[in-house]
Amino acid sequence: MTAAKVILNSVLTCPACGHAAAEVMPQDACQWFYECHACRKVLRPEPGDCCVFCSYGSVPCPPVQDGSGCCS
16 A cells, blocks of 8 residues: 655635745644735634644645644
8 A cells, every 4th residue: 555645735825815825835844824925914823723734725734644643
């Protein structure tokens, strides 16, 4: 059985202005802050999420994808 490949590219969508930007997720750390390139709002994870990719990304962070759970 082969393990699913972890996807490192995710599109972050700003909840304030709707701007979407393709970003590469770090493999060894969670990203807790992200500044929107359009409106400059600083995004933080929603309650219960470990990082901005889990809250606003098209793909969850690598630890969630591979089943090892959120980084905390």
